[in-house]
Amino acid sequence: MKENKQKENQEYFVRLNLFQRIQHWMLLGSFILLAVTGLPMRFPDVRWLGFVYRLVGGLEVARTIHRIAAVIMIVGGLIHLGYILYLLKKNNFKILKAWPMIPTWKDAVDWWKTSLYYFGLRDSLPQYDRFNFREKFDYFAVFWGLPVMMLSGLVLWFPVFFGNHLPNLAIDIAYIAHSDEAILAISAIVLWHFYNVHYDPDKFPMSWIWWHGKISKEEIKKEHPLEYQRLILSDIADNSISNKQSLEINPKQNKR
Template sequence: MAATKSAYQRWDIHQRLQHIGVFSSFTLCAITGLSIKFNHAPWARSIVDFFGGFETMFKWHLFGGLILTLACIYHLVWMAVKTWKGELGWAVMPTLKDFTDLADHLKYQLGLSEQPARFDRYSYKEKFDYWAVFWGMFIIGGSGFVMWFPEWGASFLPRWLIDCWRVGHSDEAVLAVLVIFTWHFYNVHFNPDFFPGNTLWFSGLMDEQVMEHEHPLELERIRQEVNRHGSI
């Protein structure tokens, strides 16, 4: 991890591009998709008019879904390359410590402990955000392609499963929007420690003071490496 006197690089250019691709395409899919689901609402009709009609908006929805899929494939390829080079660790994998961190965090928030949870490279909240994308892409992405190419889907899937996926595509998307714009946005942007916004997604850097608060165990390890080798 590269470091300066006051900031540490947590994301490289590939991770930043992947995140930009995911959040921009997800936002487009959310705006157009919710307008399709709630098409009788006045606000939905306004969005349809903004896009120049329902058919045009639907094409933008498909375009957003395609970009979202490509961004996820980009991430999987990047992970495969990093793993092949031996540069990707297992820090993002869930462990028993995540459950103890959750318990410690709840006790601290409820005033039952004076010691907050001490997170390593990724907290349980960040791991939840990360792995939720895989589940969401399986449900939303898989069902989306089946509905986009119905003849292809019907060639190997029973009708009842296609109907279930159609409902799942819509309802899972609503759940994803709620999670992103409440849980995720609060944790990384609206939280008083980051407000009015966390710039990590753009710069790839995290301030040392923020590191001490959010990832103290990782920062301790980095400082130990600096003391041993003189630089990172």
């Protein structure tokens, strides 16, 4: 693993600061708990899933865990929305500059060029910025999926309240949405996100950026070259908070 290498000239950049990592940890923890306590409900015929309920001490306990994790996820989501607003304000609402995750025309072009590269029709990958089109896709899959889950989940949590005030079919719609979107979200995470950070032969067994937030110089040069160029060439007076904090370069030291 990269952070264990004690190379002398290994430089590290901060890719995710502590606040960003905390948001991800909240999401990670709550997602796993929600998935584990929710899946047996979705697949009652699969016997080994029921083991989860027996493990925690019954359906009631699992239900409570699911709801606590849901609250954590909702709070995390709200924190993130607040964070985006903060970034926007910091950058005078220039959204392209403030929100690195915003999809741009470049991402569509990158997708095309990357596909050509995969088929052998281009020699090299296009140059990616801080977040490549795959990561942005991941982000927006969550940006769509989680509000769906949260809203439908709240309806199912308080069926009498929401049932009374919303149209007839609200509960049925929520039931279908919550079950089906859960499957999509879990599959997408286990398949796509896990590929990008675990199964990918370049990253296997795990990319540790989510833990310590640092990306090595090699990696950023190879995978996010435009971001690297920007960091090297920009001034410290650059307003963007994300870039400013990413400017810490630690020669020699690999300590976290």
